[in-house]
Amino acid sequence: MGDHRKEFLKASWANVLTNVLKIVVEGGVGLTFGSLALVADAAHSVADLLASAVVLVWGRLSFEGPDTNHPHGHDRVEPLTALFVGGTLVLLGLKLLYDAGQTILSAPESTYSIALVAGLAFAFCDRAFCYWYTKRVNRNVESAGLAALAADSKNDLYTTGAAVIGVAGMAGGFPVLDPLAGGLVSLLVIHQGVEISRENVNYLVDTAAPKPVRDDIRDEILSHEDVHGLHDFTAYHAGTVYEVEFHAEVAADHTFIEAHDIETELRNDLVSRDDVGDVHIHLDPEGLGEWKDAEERHGSSPIN
Structure with missing residues (x-):
């Protein structure tokens, strides 16, 4: 606001x-x-x-x-x-x-x-x-x-x-x-x-953000050069702004400091939007296979 x-x-x-x-x-x-x-x-x-x-x-x-x-x-x-x-x-x-x-x-x-x-x-x-x-x-x-x-x-x-x-x-x-x-x-x-x-x-009552808003936020996350996939994504109302949660897939060979910087960049980019109030991010290193059973790797998750 x-x-x-x-x-x-x-x-x-x-x-x-x-x-x-x-x-x-x-x-x-x-x-x-x-x-x-x-x-x-x-x-x-x-x-x-x-x-x-x-x-x-x-x-x-x-x-x-x-x-x-x-x-x-x-x-x-x-x-x-x-x-x-x-x-x-x-x-x-x-x-x-x-x-x-x-x-x-x-x-x-x-x-x-x-x-x-x-x-x-x-x-x-x-x-x-x-x-x-x-x-x-x-x-x-x-x-x-x-x-x-x-x-x-x-x-x-x-x-x-x-x-x-x-x-x-x-x-x-x-x-x-x-x-x-x-x-x-x-x-x-x-x-x-x-x-x-x-x-x-x-x-x-924390209703989900409209689909165009979810798609826009999801595309913004995936546009980051270090993000290779996205799952468990959701965006919902927290008052008049949105709260965003997601798992981002990044290369497994990043150092702890590099992973921290990626997470910070993702969060800062999203909270700079007028419609986003808070962001919760979990980074998944490639190779774990945690997301392989998801319905789609680069799109929305079943949560939405």
């Missing part, structure tokens, strides 16, 4: 502050004129605010290096915060969907005002700026937490657009469109929460 702590903090604070502004303005207008669509959209931002705060507090740990209690660093903190964001969105979306259904079954009461349009316009500009800024910062930071917040800000643009339907219905004398729009907002919130959660669960 690199050392981008300052950029990460600025983007996290931007999400916190813009969510506060959206809640105050849009929520205040929605409550004043009885618009469930605006209240639902503002309530969505309450979850966003909580998620932003969690990313701000927990996400900073991902920049900490290894320590006594975390010998492999804090790479899993990022997807953990993003998973919290996704779970929060799912729960909030279900609550909003229930409220919308209850309102539709009763007699919706709302009053149209130009202030509702102004509130929606502010909410749209607020989230558009937050999405643009967070996305821009995350091009360098490459944070899973910020990626989740950026995706949520983009989702907010759709939910605010859905709220427009409700306000238009109120203006046209069809107040039932307001809770219907609120229900649509809730479905969008649930969908986004599920997608964020699914992606970050993969990071946390």
Whole structure:
């Protein structure tokens, strides 16, 4: 990820502050004129605010290096915060969907005002700026937490657009469109929460790297002039980066120091990649025959 702590903090604070502004303005207008669509959209931002705060507090740990209690660093903190964001969105979306259904079954009461349009316009500009800024910062930071917040800000643009339907219905004398729009907002919130959660669960349960990534790493190892074969290779998620393990076959007549240098070169080359966090290497001297029963000598092993 690199050392981008300052950029990460600025983007996290931007999400916190813009969510506060959206809640105050849009929520205040929605409550004043009885618009469930605006209240639902503002309530969505309450979850966003909580998620932003969690990313701000927990996400900073991902920049900490290894320590006594975390010998492999804090790479899993990022997807953990993003998973919290996704779970929060799912729960909030279900609550909003229930409220919308209850309102539709009763007699919706709302009053149209130009202030509702102004509130929606502010909410749209607020989230558009937050999405643009967070996305821009995350091009360098490459944070899973910020990626989740950026995706949520983009989702907010759709939910605010859905709220427009409700306000238009109120203006046209069809107040039932307001809770219907609120229900649509809730479905969008649930969908986004599920997608964020699914992606970050993969990071946390050590799923294998995609095949193109595995092939690329394997080719890089085999490109070393002293590596004559490769087996027992695997690359899997350790947080948002990959952990790589493999046996490399080298000439049997290397001295201990030469073998050490080969292993060091292989490791340094791989950890210099942005997507690799740690590497575990075992050197096998040619002639042992340990790899002869493997399905393929110069390709992937059955592990993958």
